[in-house]
Amino acid sequence: MLSVRRTTAAALSAAVLVACGLAGCTVQAESEPDDAVDSTPSSQVEASGTAPIVFAFVCRVDDSDRTETYTTYSAVWKDARSDCRAERITGTEASAQQRAAVTAADGAASLEDLATTCAMTGHGAWTSAITSDHDAHVAAGLAEYCPGHPEMDHLHDAIAAYRG
Incomplete structure (x- = not known):
């Protein structure tokens, strides 16, 4: 029984050494340049099709001039940032939810305005009363x-209090 274990252990050790040796060969290998590869910068490629609009949020850190960029609302909420702006990072077409929000806002807020306000907590629409039709439209868009x-x-x- 002991000799079977030693034989198995030796076989496994040999397999590991062979695998490491092969990996070492591939790591050290260098690719040859290919003159047939098109080296045109991708910025000159025409975009086709559509993609949903995605925002990043650039927020001031406390009262400093320093900013931090977030890629999710929940990260901004967790850090309780209140001075942020939404910046479109990708996408060409609003999602169904984004279109519905802009429609609900009825001209009172753009998609970027809604995205910016959604990132913030602790003030504005999130803590105050709605006192005008404009505020009500923004709130409907945010909802x-x-x-x-x-x-x-x-x-x-x-919203319910304003509508009475």
Whole structure:
């Protein structure tokens, strides 16, 4: 029984050494340049088709001039940033949810405005009363655009209070 274990262990050790040796060969190999490869910069390629619009959020850090960029709303909410701007990073066409939000806002806010406001917490539509039709339209757009916002309950209450 002991000799079977030693034989198995020796076989495994040999297999590991062979694999490492092969990996070492591939790591050290260098590719040959190919004159047939098109080296045209990709920025000159024409885009085709559509993709959903995605935003990043550039937020000031405290009262400094320093900024931090976030790629999700939840990361901005976690860090409780309040001075942010949404910047489109990719995409050519609004998603169905984004279109519904802009429609609900009825001209009171653009998609970028809604994205920016959705990133923030602790002030504005998220904590104050709705006192005008303009505010009500923005709130309706926000309710469509970012239903997972941590202060959405307040926004729903403010909309209901305004509509009476």
